[in-house]
Amino acid sequence: SQKIEQNSEALNIQEGKTATLTCNYTNYSPAYLQWYRQDPGRGPVFLLLIRENEKEKRKERLKVTFDTTLKQSLFHITASQPADSATYLCALDGDGNNRLAFGKGNQVVVIP
């Protein structure tokens, strides 16, 4: 069966350090993968998209990698700040039909 797996345990990290989240998928061949941020009581907010032919994408303090051989994406927040505390969702285009499938999300807590 198709799965998108993110760590269910919250990541607690000291301010200023780099937070790294993992998204693994099985039985998908996505053309692209996306990352979203979700704060409590709010809708997800789009952060980054990386395509299958791209190895790495950056946006300010965020970096995403995409390894189609390992079927894995890594999401990095460098120089983390308390304001980065949120749940981060991985999403991918599962079947090429213009609809995203989402992982369950991984909570990040940045400790001042």
Added chain:
Amino acid sequence: NAGVTQTPKFRVLKTGQSMTLLCAQDMNHEYMYWYRQDPGMGLRLIHYSVGEGTTAKGEVPDGYNVSRLKKQNFLLGLESAAPSQTSVYFCASSSSGGGEGYTFGSGTRLTVV
């Protein structure tokens, strides 16, 4: 620029009642989606639309109906609400179906008692 607006924000229904959730977007997006989010389950696609007048089933369509009569609006209907439909419902829109990011609304928290 309001983006994606969902109404209502909160609602309590009795089992068997019906209701319609409204999603409106002002970005001229072709694609619109309804997801539900439950604890431990993540976001699951209910129905979606690839353009005005079109609808299609997602992962969990049972018990829901949708309509896209106007490009800017996507309605989600519950004909006979059940406690299992207690959830947070999110609407999203996209100009190209995912080749760029989705814009989400702020959600509707629905409780069915």
